[in-house]
Amino acid sequence: MTYNYNKLWKMLIDRKITKTELRKQTGITINILAKMGKHEPVSMETLAKICVAPDCGFDDILKIQKEVYSK
Template sequence: MTVNYDKLWKLLIDKKISKTQLVHKSGISTNAMAKMGKNQFVRLEVLIRICDILHCQIDDIIDYSMDVETERGGNSYEI
């Protein structure tokens, strides 16, 4: 499974909010922001806090897709 936060970055640009402002307004850690910058998984709580601040739904800020192994029932994703 892969995750991509390009929707979040576009939404921040559209709303004229910097990543630093989002960290301060939402109370998420800079580590969580760094993980998202690398398209790594973060806790659901982080995504919910961001959505609360931006008044959006989770699917407005994240894209995910399953890789071939996961679709076949394998456990190839990272936690």
């Protein structure tokens, strides 16, 4: 599975919220933002904290893509 947080980055730009402001509002660490920047998975608790700050849902910030393997 791949995790894509591009929806979150776009929403932050649209709402003029910096990553620093998001960190302060949610209490998440810079390391978590770095993981998200590399499209790595983060905990549901982290995603919930992020959704509360700008009042959004998981679908607004995250896209999960199933990897297709060929034989």
